[in-house]
Amino acid sequence: MFSQRIKALGDLVSANNKVIDIGTDHAYLPIYLVLKRGFKEAFASDVSQKVLVQVETNIAKYKLKDKIHVYLSDGFKDLKESYDTAVIAGMGAETIKKIVTDATLPFEIIIGSNNHLEVIRETFMKLGYKIIKEVVIYEDGKYYDLIKYQKGSEYLSIEDIKYGKHHHKKYLQDILTKQKMIYQQSKDAKLLEEIHSLEKFIEKIPD
Ligand SMILES: C[S@@+](CC[C@H](N)C(=O)[O-])C[C@H]1O[C@@H](n2cnc3c(N)ncnc32)[C@H](O)[C@@H]1O
Known part of the structure; x- marks a missing residue:
């Protein structure tokens, strides 16, 4: 229950x-x-x-x-x-x-x-x-x-505040996928910047 x-x-x-x-x-x-x-x-x-x-x-x-x-x-x-x-x-x-x-x-x-x-x-x-x-x-x-x-x-660094102190790779990858889907519709330049910075951040997290 x-x-x-x-x-x-x-x-x-x-x-x-x-x-x-x-x-x-x-x-x-x-x-x-x-x-x-x-x-x-x-x-x-x-x-x-x-x-x-x-x-x-x-x-x-x-x-x-x-x-x-x-x-x-x-x-x-x-x-x-x-x-x-x-x-x-x-x-x-x-x-x-x-x-x-x-x-x-x-x-x-x-x-x-x-x-x-x-x-x-x-x-x-x-x-x-x-x-x-x-x-x-x-x-x-x-x-x-x-x-x-x-x-x-x-x-907490700006990245810690944004993504969490214990950086969960799978969780962040899911957010990235969602952001990319939204970007396909919105073509929002600020969102694209967010996507690039999140991509870079995820690359640094070990599996
Ligand atoms: C979606 S329920 C969450 C229930 C439970 N905490 C959970 O996590 O499953 C949100 C509850 O917060 C209550 N709530 C909203 N604002 C509140 C406040 N300022 N003080 C106390 N309760 C509040 C609502 O009445 C509602 O019952």
């Missing part, structure tokens, strides 16, 4: 941390942590009251009402407690950036952005977080780039 993406996100959380899943939707992530990773409890929040009705139903279905605690909150704004880890996944980079900007953030943050990984990498570097692990998974015809952050400073 757990997707590869949910499992990969859950496996990035440091063992037995106090975790909140921001924008939980179906609550599969906290359910995974309790059922499959043996967390004693987990916390889930969402900005939508309607979503939380479904969350409560799912939690009841797995008999986890006493282990998963649910809150209505816009990002971190309405949360009363502090946490060791926050998971923020399945949202666009700009929404994630909005959620973390000017918020009191935990030591560890796991990010699964739907797009613009470069916005995520730059935002978290500026917020004083370093990449502990970056994993790429492929599921249902899509690549997901998931990042585990902890507080700390690190310098």
Whole structure:
């Protein structure tokens, strides 16, 4: 019942941390942590009251009402407690950036952005977080780039920000193929520049 993406996100959380899943939707992530990773409890929040009705139903279905605690909150704004880890996944980079900007953030943050990984990498570097692990998974015809952050400073080059610190060749080749397809339609000169620089970058990555 757990997707590869949910499992990969859950496996990035440091063992037995106090975790909140921001924008939980179906609550599969906290359910995974309790059922499959043996967390004693987990916390889930969402900005939508309607979503939380479904969350409560799912939690009841797995008999986890006493282990998963649910809150209505816009990002971190309405949360009363502090946490060791926050998971923020399945949202666009700009929404994630909005959620973390000017918020009191935990030591560890796991990010699964739907797009613009470069916005995520730059935002978290500026917020004083370093990449502990970056994993790429492929599921249902899509690549997901998931990042585990902890507080700390690190310098990322422009290439690191654009392509990721652990440069995944297959993932980047897929992006290149997509860019080339788009270029066939658009003939956009800026995109062509991007394609050339990505090609050069990929050539340097060992197999
Ligand atoms: C596509 S779902 C992702 C669900 C889950 N996190 C995942 O990765 O599968 C996005 C969820 O984020 C919630 N959301 C959007 N903006 C939010 C915010 N500012 N604060 C909390 N939740 C938010 C939405 O209501 C929705 O339930």
